[in-house]
Amino acid sequence: MTSSVTVRVPAKVNLQLSVGPLRDDGYHDLVNVFHAVSLFDEVTASEAETLTVRVEGDLADQVPVDGDNLAIRAARALASRAGRAYGAELVIRKSIPVAGGMAGGSADAAAALVACDRLWGLGLSLEDLSDIAADLGSDVPFALLGGTAVGVGRGEVLTPLPVSGTFHWVFALADGGLSTPTVYSECDRLREAAGERAAWPALSEPLAAALRDGDPQGLGKALANDLQQAAIMLRRSLLRTLDEGREQGALGALVSGSGPTCAFLAESAEHALDLSVALRSVCRATVSAYGPVPGAVLV
Numbered sequence: 001m002t003s004s005v006t007v008r009v010p011a012k013v014n015l016q017l018s019v020g021p022l023r024d025d026g027y028h029d030l031v032n033v034f035h036a037v038s039l040f041d042e043v044t045a046s047e048a049e050t051l052t053v054r055v056e057g058d059l060a061d062q063v064p065v066d067g068d069n070l071a072i073r074a075a076r077a078l079a080s081r082a083g084r085a086y087g088a089e090l091v092i093r094k095s096i097p098v099a100g101g102m103a104g105g106s107a108d109a110a111a112a113l114v115a116c117d118r119l120w121g122l123g124l125s126l127e128d129l130s131d132i133a134a135d136l137g138s139d140v141p142f143a144l145l146g147g148t149a150v151g152v153g154r155g156e157v158l159t160p161l162p163v164s165g166t167f168h169w170v171f172a173l174a175d176g177g178l179s180t181p182t183v184y185s186e187c188d189r190l191r192e193a194a195g196e197r198a199a200w201p202a203l204s205e206p207l208a209a210a211l212r213d214g215d216p217q218g219l220g221k222a223l224a225n226d227l228q229q230a231a232i233m234l235r236r237s238l239l240r241t242l243d244e245g246r247e248q249g250a251l252g253a254l255v256s257g258s259g260p261t262c263a264f265l266a267e268s269a270e271h272a273l274d275l276s277v278a279l280r281s282v283c284r285a286t287v288s289a290y291g292p293v294p295g296a297v298l299v
C-alpha cells in the first residue's frame with residue numbers, strides 16, 4: 001500500500017445540453033456533450049484510521065465537509081464495494097468554481113475514487129469505478145473519462161467523441177452558485193407555462209462535425225444549452241455577461257451546465273486572453289482554459 005496518492009481532475013463545460021422529458025425517477029433524459037477543460041482540482045488521499053475530508057484554497061469555505069461532501073461519499077461507496085471499513089484523509093485543493101455548472105463536486109468525487117482505489121490497492125477497472133461513479137451523480141463518470149464525450153440517460157452512459165485539435169475557452173465566474181435541481185425545475189416550469197412538450201433529444205450533427213474537424217467557428221455556432229433560459233430567469237445578470245462576450249467577438253457564448261458560470265469560445269489562445277480582460281467588467285472573475293484534457297489522473 002502507498003501512504004499518499006494525489007489525483008488531478010478537470011472541470012467540464014457542456015457543449016450541447018439537450019433536456020428531454022422528466023422521468024418517473026425525477027431525472028430528465030439527456031443528450032449531454034461533455035468537454036473536459038484545463039481547470040483542475042487536486043485530491044490527495046493519505047493513510048488514516050477513519051475517513052475525513054478537508055478543503056484548501058480560496059473556495060474552501062463554500063464546500064461542505066460533512067456527509068454531503070461528494071468526495072467522502074465516493075470514498076465510502078468504494079470502501080463498501082470492497083467490503084472493508086477503510087480509512088483515508090482526503091485533502092481537496094479547489095480551483096473549480098463551487099456550484100458553478102462546471103461539475104466541481106463531481107470532479108472531486110471522481111478524483112477520490114481514483115485516489116482511494118490506488119491508496120487501498122484495490123485495482124478496480126474504469127468500468128467498475130464508473131458504476132460506482134454513476135450512483136454518486138450523473139456527471140461523475142465523465143470526470144473519470146475526460147476528453148469529449150456524449151452522455152445519454154441521466155448523462156452517465158458515455159461514448160467518447162472524436163475531436164481534432166484544441167479549443168480555447170474563457171469562463172466568466174459569477175458570485176454565488178445555482179442549485180442544479182432548482183434550474184431543472186425552472187426549465188420544466190418554463191416549458192409548462194409555454195405549453196411546450198420536451199422533444200426526445202438527439203446529438204447535434206453540426207456539433208459533432210465541428211469537433212471532428214477541429215472547426216471553432218462551426219463549434220461556436222452549434223453550442224446549445226436547454227438549461228440556459230432557466231438559469232437566466234434565476235440570475236438575470238447572465239444575459240449581460242453573455243451579450244458582452246458576443247460583442248467582444250466570442251465565437252460562441254453559453255451558460256455552462258446549470259450555471260451560473262458562462263463559457264465563451266475563442267478563436268485562439270491570444271483571443272481568449274483579450275476576451276478574458278474584456279469580460280472582467282461584467283462578472284466576478286474570469287479564467288481561461290483549453291480542452292479537451294484527460295479525466296482524473298494520478299500525479
Ligand code: C5P
Nearest residue numbers: 026027028030137138139154180181184
Ligand atoms: O445526478 P446529480 O445528483 O448530479 O443530479 C442533481 C440534480 O439535477 C438531480 O437531483 C435532478 O434534479 C437534476 N438532474 C435531472 N436530470 C438529469 C441530471 C440531473 O433532472 N439527467
